[in-house]
Amino acid sequence: MGFLRRKSIRKEFDEKLIQQLFKQKEEWNRQKKLVANSVEPSPDILFELKLAQAKYFFYLREAKKRNLRLNNWK
Template identity: 75%
Template structure:
């Protein structure tokens, strides 16, 4: 019985990870567009861009380590 519960939990957390990955990708893209449209972006905006990029790549690495296939999502 414990094995089935473990598979269910893994699937649930994998789905949450992929959801966060897509959200962070959108946030990173939004930050990039903001910097591109800015004449002189402030240090705070540049830091937010770096943070968004770092979070996105963190989620991407985690998905890769878990061998998740994203092609069927969204």
């Protein structure tokens, strides 16, 4: 009984992880476009870009650790 509950909780958190991964990828791409369109990007904008990139790669590594298949999502 506990095994089934654990499996359903894992699936729920895997789905949330995938949603966050795609959301963070969009944010990172938005930040990259902002920097590309800027004549002289401020240090704050560059910081936000690096932060978005770090978050995206964190979610990507976590998905890889959990052996999630991304082609079935979205």
